[in-house]
Amino acid sequence: MAHGVCCAAVDAETNSSIMSKPIDPQSAVEAMWKTAPRLAKAKAERVYMEEYRKSLKAILMKASGKSSAAAQETEAYSHPDYIKHLAGLQAAVEAEETLRWQMVATEAAIEVWRSQEASNRRIDRAAA
Numbered sequence: 001m002a003h004g005v006c007c008a009a010v011d012a013e014t015n016s017s018i019m020s021k022p023i024d025p026q027s028a029v030e031a032m033w034k035t036a037p038r039l040a041k042a043k044a045e046r047v048y049m050e051e052y053r054k055s056l057k058a059i060l061m062k063a064s065g066k067s068s069a070a071a072q073e074t075e076a077y078s079h080p081d082y083i084k085h086l087a088g089l090q091a092a093v094e095a096e097e098t099l100r101w102q103m104v105a106t107e108a109a110i111e112v113w114r115s116q117e118a119s120n121r122r123i124d125r126a127a128a
Contacts, residue, residue, distance in 0.1 A: 023113040028106050035103055042096040049089040056085055 060076035061069075076082055 023109050025110050025113050028110050032103060032106050035099055039099040039103060042099050046092040046096045049092045053085060053089060056082055
């Protein structure tokens, strides 16, 4: 016998707790399936941004015209292009983490549903 299962969720826009509809495990799996490619793309973007940061630093160090490595590094780290790249990296990490935590929340909802269903079966057996 299926009993209504609800879970508390957090509204991403207001960061306030809301009650969601009953957990539908099929919908949850579908949501995970749809989120997976976006999460993969976000992770690829973040990794690319992290790796390109090293190349950009080297390019900027070389272009600085300074003789010492320390001076070149200082110039590279303070260059507007490097700072702009860091802002892009920040956005990439935020996008990836948002999708990752959506996936974690969906997985948790499925686990809540499984636990509730197991409890419901015990209740049903006890009542029989």
